Amino acid sequence: MKAILLTIGNEVLNGQVVDTNAAWIAQALLEIGIPIREKWSVADEISEIIYALENASTRSEIIITTGGLGPTVDDLTCEALAQFMGVQREFHTDTFDKLNQIFTSIGRIPTESHRIQCLLPKGVQVLPNINGTAPGMYFFYKNKHFISLPGVPFEMKGIFHPHVKNLLETLRTGPKRRSHTFNTIGEGETFLEDLIKDITQNASKSIGFAFLPDLYKVRIRVDLDSTTKKDIENFEEILARIRSRLVMYTVGENDQTLELAIGKELLRRNWMMATAESCTGGYISHLITSNSGSSNYYKGSVIAYSNEMKTSLLGVKVITLEEEGAVSDLTVLEMATGAIKALHVEVAIAISGIAGPGGGTVEKPVGLVWIAVADIDGKQMTKKIQLRRDRLLNIRAASNMALITLYKFLMNE
Numbered sequence: 001m002k003a004i005l006l007t008i009g010n011e012v013l014n015g016q017v018v019d020t021n022a023a024w025i026a027q028a029l030l031e032i033g034i035p036i037r038e039k040w041s042v043a044d045e046i047s048e049i050i051y052a053l054e055n056a057s058t059r060s061e062i063i064i065t066t067g068g069l070g071p072t073v074d075d076l077t078c079e080a081l082a083q084f085m086g087v088q089r090e091f092h093t094d095t096f097d098k099l100n101q102i103f104t105s106i107g108r109i110p111t112e113s114h115r116i117q118c119l120l121p122k123g124v125q126v127l128p129n130i131n132g133t134a135p136g137m138y139f140f141y142k143n144k145h146f147i148s149l150p151g152v153p154f155e156m157k158g159i160f161h162p163h164v165k166n167l168l169e170t171l172r173t174g175p176k177r178r179s180h181t182f183n184t185i186g187e188g189e190t191f192l193e194d195l196i197k198d199i200t201q202n203a204s205k206s207i208g209f210a211f212l213p214d215l216y217k218v219r220i221r222v223d224l225d226s227t228t229k230k231d232i233e234n235f236e237e238i239l240a241r242i243r244s245r246l247v248m249y250t251v252g253e254n255d256q257t258l259e260l261a262i263g264k265e266l267l268r269r270n271w272m273m274a275t276a277e278s279c280t281g282g283y284i285s286h287l288i289t290s291n292s293g294s295s296n297y298y299k300g301s302v303i304a305y306s307n308e309m310k311t312s313l314l315g316v317k318v319i320t321l322e323e324e325g326a327v328s329d330l331t332v333l334e335m336a337t338g339a340i341k342a343l344h345v346e347v348a349i350a351i352s353g354i355a356g357p358g359g360g361t362v363e364k365p366v367g368l369v370w371i372a373v374a375d376i377d378g379k380q381m382t383k384k385i386q387l388r389r390d391r392l393l394n395i396r397a398a399s400n401m402a403l404i405t406l407y408k409f410l411m412n413e
Contacts, residue, residue, distance in 0.1 A: 001173055002037040003029055004060040006052050008067035008077055009151055010044045021066045021149075021156055028160060032168055033177030033225060034062065044068060049080035057144045062171070064164075067151030069134035071113040077148060082121040085141050089119040092126065092135075099133045131158040138167060145171060178224040178232075180239055183257055184249040185404045189213045192220060192249065199241050206231045207238060215397040216404055217258065220246070251407060258403050259291050265410045266297035271346035271375075273406075275301040276314055276339040278326065279353035279369060283399040299345050304335065314338030314350075327352050327364050329382045332372035340376055347375040347410070351402050353387075355394045369398045373409040381409045 005025055011017040019041065026036045037060045042052045049068070056063045068077030082089045096110070096118040103110050117134060120126065127136030127147075132155035137148040147164055149156045184192060189211040193200075200209045206226035212219040222242065224235040243250070251261040266273055275284045285301040288294050302313050307326055310316040315338040316331055324330045335350035353369030360366035367387035374380045383405045387394045 001061045001171065002035050003062035003064060004037050004056040005039045006049075006056060006063065006065040007039070007041045007151075008044065008049060008065055009041075010074065012041050012067070013043055021151065021153055024153070024157065025064060025066070025160065028165065029168070030223075031177070031179060032165065033172055033175075034168060044074045044076055046076050046080045046083065049077060050084050053080070053084045053146070057142065057146075060144075062145045062147070062168070064147045064149065066149045066156055069117070069136075069148065069150045071111070071117040071133070075117070078117075078120060081124075081137070081139075081146070081148060085121060085123075085139065087122040090122045091115075092118045092120045095120070095126065095135050102133060127159050127163040129155055129159055131155045135159075136163065138164075175225055175227040178235060180222045181254050182220040182222075182242060182246055182250050183252045183261075184218045184220060184246060185216060185251050185258055185407070187218070187249055189218045192218055192246065196220075196242055196245050199238055199245070203238055204231055204234050207235055214400070215393070216400045257291075258400075258407060259287055259294075262288075262403060262407050262410065263291065263294060263297050265407075266347070269346070269410075272297060272299045272344075274299050274339045274343040274345040274348045275402075276332075276335040276348060276350040277301060277303050278305055278310070278335075278351060279355045280351055280395050280399050280402070281305065283395050284349060284351065284402050287399055287403060299343050302339055302342060310335060314342060325364065327354060327368055327370055329370050329372070329384070332370045333374065333380060333382060336372040336374035336380070340374060345376075347373065347406070349373050349402050349406050351398060353394075353398055355391045355398070357391060367394055369394075369401075371398070371402045371405050373406050375409075379409075381405060 005022045007019045007022050012019045022039045029036060040052055042048050065077060068075045078089060096115065099110055099114055120137060124137040124139045127138060129135050129150065132150060132152060134150040136159040139146050149159055193211055206224060208223040210221040212221065222239060224231060251258045277284055282301060282303050288298050304310040304314050307321050311318055314335045316334040320330050320334055332350040332352050336348045339348035339350060350372045351369065354360050354364060354366050356366035369385050369387060371383045385401055387397050389397060
């Protein structure tokens, strides 16, 4: 059983909105064991949506749409679905009552457009939306499964888990997929693939491998689509061999990310950490605090973007800035030791660089970044990197490398 994803919306086609929904749903389906056959983007036109639904239904058993369920004039998915199935739209009282409750809580009343939003194709199964006003819908038509979800990502996700996930798990045929992920740092996907090539090439056909690269990080996922004892034993054996081979590069498996691995080590030491950020503007802090429980090992940050803040908040010497510059190993070391004193922690990361696109010189080009880690015992480490991406990617890459440097510092690597 395979699926086709239809993203509905002119804003996706013209580039005003990046389609993150399709990528997220594709990964969620992969975990269930439902592969994606195709992904399409469709304009906000009823005829175009119907054409896409008809075409998709001839090529796949499951069709999932996102977008076009809101109250504005360009939200045409409900009408397109009704015409596609040849049914009328009916007023869904429960949906309107929920919508009315939401508006009452904020001192407003629904408009006529919101009433129209509650006209759903006759016979659909409503999938409750706990995060918004547009419900999801499921219908079985001509032996195919159609699922329609809102385009707003957090609303779509709130419907997918648990409603769509539970539904698809009952539809899926064949053995339940087993998946295991190795989270690696510091090396690229080609290097890692070559390192375990003898293992992947000799695996049974029921075992698949995926290398999912990020900036200075790669997730290696191993999947098994079989329930035979022999294949399960082979799967476990392969996991053990990969674990042994990649021990120098793996920070965790499955849900244990780099950030969580750092937190785990800090908790083991009973240490608190801080960050002193310049070019990343708080992005390192964002990565750390995105995880629940980070307050148990993360105390705070000083975002010292200007030289004045570096000296007044972190104690960086004026002479250091004058002679070495803000982007230098001595400056980030003084930022790190200053953060330890200012925030009363045991370890700190500091970072300063030129994110771009301007601000570079011949001696210090755009993308140059210095990172420092220091602890309360006087141990220090610095790292210099040269990035060649755009500004936002440089910030992300520098933040990832800062956390990798901290991890290696803590693990004495």
